[in-house]
Amino acid sequence: MKNIFTLLFTILSFSASIGQNNPLIINSTISLPKDSLETKKLITSLNNLLIAKEKPNEENTLVWNKENVETYILLDEINGIEKSGKFKDDYFYRPFLTNVVKLSETEYYTQLSYIGVNENNPILRGSFELIAHKEKDGFKFSSTLTRNSSSWKIKKIGNCTFHYKNTINNKTAVNYEKAVKAFDKKLNATNQQTEIYFGGDFPELLKMIGVEYKSDYNGRETSTFNSKAENRLLIVQGSRDANFDDFDLHDLWHERLKNVVSSKIINKPIDEGCAYFYGGSWGISWNDIFNTFKLKVANDKQKNWLEDYGKFANFGESKEKHLMAEYVINALIVQKIEKEKGVAGVIEFVSCGKYQKDNENYFKALEKLTGITKNNFNESVWVLINNEK
Template sequence: MPIILQQTGQHKNQKNNCGYIRSTATILLLVLILLQLHSYAQTPVAKSKLFKSEVPQDVQSRLLQALDTLIYKIDKGLPLSKTNSIGGTLTNSIFGTVKGIGVYGAAKNDSLYFPQLINLHAIADDRYLISIAYIGSNSLKAIIDFEAKINHDWITFSIPLFYLTEKWKIRNVGNITYHYANDINLARAKKFNSNNTRIAEKLGLRPEKFEFYLVDNYQEILKLLGYSYDSETAGHETDGLGISSGYIFSIMHNEDFSHDTFHYYAEKVRTHPRNGAAEEGIAYSWGNAYYTDSSGEMITQKQLVKLLKIYLQQYPNTSLLELFSKNPLIFPAKTKVRSLIASIISDEVERRKGITGIRALIDCGRGDDNYFKVVNELISVNPADFDVELKKLLNKYN
């Protein structure tokens, strides 16, 4: 599945996710695969009938042969010749997404997609951009761009991220290195650097350094990572990507990534399967609600508490337990009432039990039954008296 990678806590695979990426299934930020030119009897990549290029034919042949080898090895799970040490841990994630697209063999039907070379052009001396379309009998699955560099007997492949951003500006703010084309909001950048330190230290961890790319929307992120088109996420705009192997891609050009920074560090201390409600609640409280408002600012827990109070005034017979369980869309910009309620609970856990209680909440295990079991043990809130107790907690917020 293209570049929406498997995420920590499965943000993309659960109803209440906000896009956190599992660090063990990292996005590709730098992939340099050094391949000895080696041919196979079967060539997986064919030239499109409409393919045209000004690259000399002998160079085309070398590049296509090397790309054939790369894709063949990925698809068959064969070891790659050599992996650059900078991006060694990142290669499997991106190539895993490619493996899910390419299909080898003679059979063709609507569920199978075959790679076709659709574009190849030079971008510098011995450097080229190659575009591959994965096409089925009636549909386009994805278009993937590779940067290739010829090094004597080797072909080096990478995603186009660094080529596309090589003229961007760079600004260091504490542990965060920002990469941006035009503008940066330093106040937000400093806030995120502070939050990164605060969240890590609260969980007893050392704050880490991150490379942070500021982009305007999710489609721009995909293009930087090599996906010019992805049928799974076409038109998708409002998510970011990360944290993965030290890299972050912004949510709608916002410098703050505190929400998923909590998820990143929480995974390092969790010993049981992730509980979505527990972690989302803490992320809403310690960080933000992940999405931006109409002014480009991160939506905060404080803002959503006010909206929830207004909603309850308008609909006084509303069940808070039902809001938590069914998670209806009553808030703007894909923010979740379930996560907000969980954040109110996590705040009370922290007030009464401190970080020990938060750690217990993080480690409560998957599912609402486990969540309520631990919450009841920590602060005596359970489904039977949920509405009564939650209204008391809600009244603590101005």
């Protein structure tokens, strides 16, 4: 209890005096390395890491290279952590060093917390764990993923490596590897190495990668995180499927596309159309999605698809298992483009830029690849619908 009050006092004392580019605040109760030079190097390296985390991961020279992709997944969670939209302050949350434990002659376990103060009330934004690795001129840092899964079993099939605690569904793993290979071939992504860790649920996922707490995730039960470095893709699942009894082709398409195309330029409605066509949705096949679309949406022969595009009306069985007409339309267009231009045309189409309400980037790419314009969009979509079998 004394340590808690000491930390709160430290927070309140520092909160008024720290400006932008604030250094790491050190809790006075923690035990630092006895060697003062080593302590100085550790603190300096940590401060440099907290600055470098805002750069693209590949440019961060404070990452321990032996576990770079494992660390990127954690850095993505710490990136921008100081900002508060509510309080309109880019440096509202301050970094506190809350624990240092010597693991070996070359490694330290460290804990950081980002805390802000409003009206003398401390607000915890997030707490994170990192492993500091001693090098000649300082320290480099890694996530705790490898450490936390050191007793797990490993199974390798083709270019896929599966990390699991007890058992794994071998049939699912084999089918997954085949689907990965097929999608990667379609996307012309050769020699992509995929590693998957199967956590039981979302809290376990967070703990595995070194996130003790993050306010964004209050109440969340399941999720999947990933990161990429060169030809290595890392996936950490917390989806209550620790034995890997199932996977979704729809989600796998998204995953493999992002392995090739930056998410910054992917058009979501087109990407969803691809996922419908190549993998269905919610376990529903593309054929069944299209038949439901014809029955529930395309039964109105007076419908104007240009006027409706962007309304995102749900024709699925529930809000959770939603289906969107825009995605079906794009699935039909993707099918046409692949037949006429090949997969390269599909990649060009899906890479036309983020969704915009005016859809200017969408129609520019659409006209280039298919000749379909705003003027003939409605007519062209009806032709695609009527020709689909």
